[in-house]
Amino acid sequence: MATQVIEREVLIDAPAEVVWRTITEPDQMSQWFADRxxxxxxxxxxxxxxxxxQGGPVVVETxxxxxxxxxxxxxxxxxxxxAGNSMLVEFTLTPEGEDRTRLRVAESxxxxxxxxxxxxxxxxxxxxxxWGEFLDRLTSVIATPST
Amino acid sequence: xxxxxxDELWSAVADPSRRRVLDLLVSNGEVSASWLAGRVPFSRQxxxxxxxxxxxxxxxxxxxxxxxxxxxxxxxxxxxxxxxxADLADQWDRRLVAIKRLAxxxxxxxxKKVSRTDRGKPS
Numbered sequence: 001m002a003t004q005v006i007e008r009e010v011l012i013d014a015p016a017e018v019v020w021r022t023i024t025e026p027d028q029m030s031q032w033f034a035d036r037x038x039x040x041x042x043x044x045x046x047x048x049x050x051x052x053x054q055g056g057p058v059v060v061e062t063x064x065x066x067x068x069x070x071x072x073x074x075x076x077x078x079x080x081x082x083a084g085n086s087m088l089v090e091f092t093l094t095p096e097g098e099d100r101t102r103l104r105v106a107e108s109x110x111x112x113x114x115x116x117x118x119x120x121x122x123x124x125x126x127x128x129x130x131w132g133e134f135l136d137r138l139t140s141v142i143a144t145p146s147t
Numbered sequence: 148x149x150x151x152x153x154d155e156l157w158s159a160v161a162d163p164s165r166r167r168v169l170d171l172l173v174s175n176g177e178v179s180a181s182w183l184a185g186r187v188p189f190s191r192q193x194x195x196x197x198x199x200x201x202x203x204x205x206x207x208x209x210x211x212x213x214x215x216x217x218x219x220x221x222x223x224x225x226x227x228x229x230x231x232x233a234d235l236a237d238q239w240d241r242r243l244v245a246i247k248r249l250a251x252x253x254x255x256x257x258x259k260k261v262s263r264t265d266r267g268k269p270s
Contacts, residue, residue: 006232006235006236006239008236008239008240008243009243010243010244010246010247011247012246012247012250012251013251013254014250014251014253014254015254018250018253018254018257019246019250021250021253022246022249022250022253023246028249031245031249032242032245032246032249033242074158099254101250103243103246103247105239105242105243107235107239
């Protein structure tokens with residue numbers, strides 16, 4: 001079970017197939033994402049995304065056109081990205097009537113590995129809003145100087 | 148993407164177990180590893196490991212008091228972490244807006260072509 005870090009969505013006036021191409025074709029990706037996209041959209045494919053003079057490896061996980069696309073990144077350079085050492089980015093496309101698509105993106109963090117199942121569930125329930133809640137709490141703590 | 152320092156910070160707080168430890172430190176001030184271990188669903192060894200990672204990321208500092216070691220949150224660094232998380236949300240918002248613009252433009256273009264073909268004579 002992955003713990004969600006961030007979830008965002010947008011409603012697009014275009015069919016899912018068009019949105020799918022926008023998020024998966026490298027020449028399109030370079031227009032909204034990385035400066036350099038070197039990626040084959042196939043499950044298990046290793047690629048690279050460059051941002052200016054920085055960048056990092058990416059490994060494609062799910063390719064299910066035109067509804068689901070996911071990849072892992074932010075893993076240590078010398079390790080294979082798996083659940084536990086990387087961030088998972090998942091795109092979900094849901095058609096909403098003709099020519100309209102809801103696009104949702106979720107970036108999730110490391111899995112809860114060594115916890116008992118009941119505790120995992122409780123923690124996930126408490127944190128269902130992901131980092132939004134954590135952010136609010138941190139912000140309020142930071143705003144209150146400690147003594 | 149992020150810098151090396153951000154990466155460290157990022158992976159330190161991306162783990163829910165460490166966030167739990169951080170939560171406890173935030174709400175309880177200076178406490179020991181054993182005190183923390185009594186309040187989390189994982190082992191004392193795991194708590195120690197998480198504290199090391201949090202210390203390396205600069206989020207937590209330690210102080211010796213008698214025979215005990217007490218840990219506390221580093222507010223400035225935590226503030227930085229908070230901003231990094233808010234930035235990530237902003238980044239995705241900007242990307243989604245860009246995707247929307249590109250997809251809608253591509254779709255409008257296709258529709259224009261189709262209606263031209265329908266009429267049978269390009270203008």
